[in-house]
Amino acid sequence: MAGSLQDQLLKAGLTDEKTVKTIRKEKSKQAKAAKHSKTAPVDELKESARQAAAAKAARDRELNAARNEAAQRKAINAQIKQLISVHMESRQGGDIDFNFTDGSKIKKLLVDERQRQRLTSGLLQIVKQGDRYELVPAPIADKIAQRDPERVINCRASNEPELSEEEKDWYKDFEIPDDLDW
Numbered sequence: 001m002a003g004s005l006q007d008q009l010l011k012a013g014l015t016d017e018k019t020v021k022t023i024r025k026e027k028s029k030q031a032k033a034a035k036h037s038k039t040a041p042v043d044e045l046k047e048s049a050r051q052a053a054a055a056k057a058a059r060d061r062e063l064n065a066a067r068n069e070a071a072q073r074k075a076i077n078a079q080i081k082q083l084i085s086v087h088m089e090s091r092q093g094g095d096i097d098f099n100f101t102d103g104s105k106i107k108k109l110l111v112d113e114r115q116r117q118r119l120t121s122g123l124l125q126i127v128k129q130g131d132r133y134e135l136v137p138a139p140i141a142d143k144i145a146q147r148d149p150e151r152v153i154n155c156r157a158s159n160e161p162e163l164s165e166e167e168k169d170w171y172k173d174f175e176i177p178d179d180l181d182w
Contacts, residue, residue: 006020006023006024076148077148079147080127080129080147080148080151083136083140083143084127084129084136084140084144087137087140088135088136089115089134089135089136091109091110091111091112091115091135093112094109094110094111094112094115095110095112096110096112096113096116097109097110098110098115098119100126101153102128102133109126109133109135111135115135123138124136124137124138125137125140125152125153125154126152126153127144127151127152128150128151128152128153129151
């Protein structure tokens, strides 16, 4: 069996003795320097492997965080869907138009008189389920708003600015018609 790789290359004629000697000198210098400094020579291959493993671990953490976030959003949507399907009120037989705003658009639902009164008083709320709108009791709408506030459409008058006493006195002279519906 032949000796080292250098000896094999020398015998095959792929290198010369001068190159072999310079390589051996270089190795012995590195060994002496390592012995005197008492630190192991930095293995570039191991260092690059360690850096690659650290980068892969960071990528994996980011992917796992994205997956967890997507799974959490999916679970929240399922909870909201279940809350709506269990607690929604039927709008069968609704003959009164109830107008409300969803963002900058004005939408309309058909409700009965009892539902309209409950909507205007805040006992009933409108929630968005996909491209549909459903009516749920206010406590259920609050639970949905905790999970996703954009799904609940606020019909209460609390969105309007509070009037000062002077403005309230000014409006007392005007009578509101009984047949006015919004």
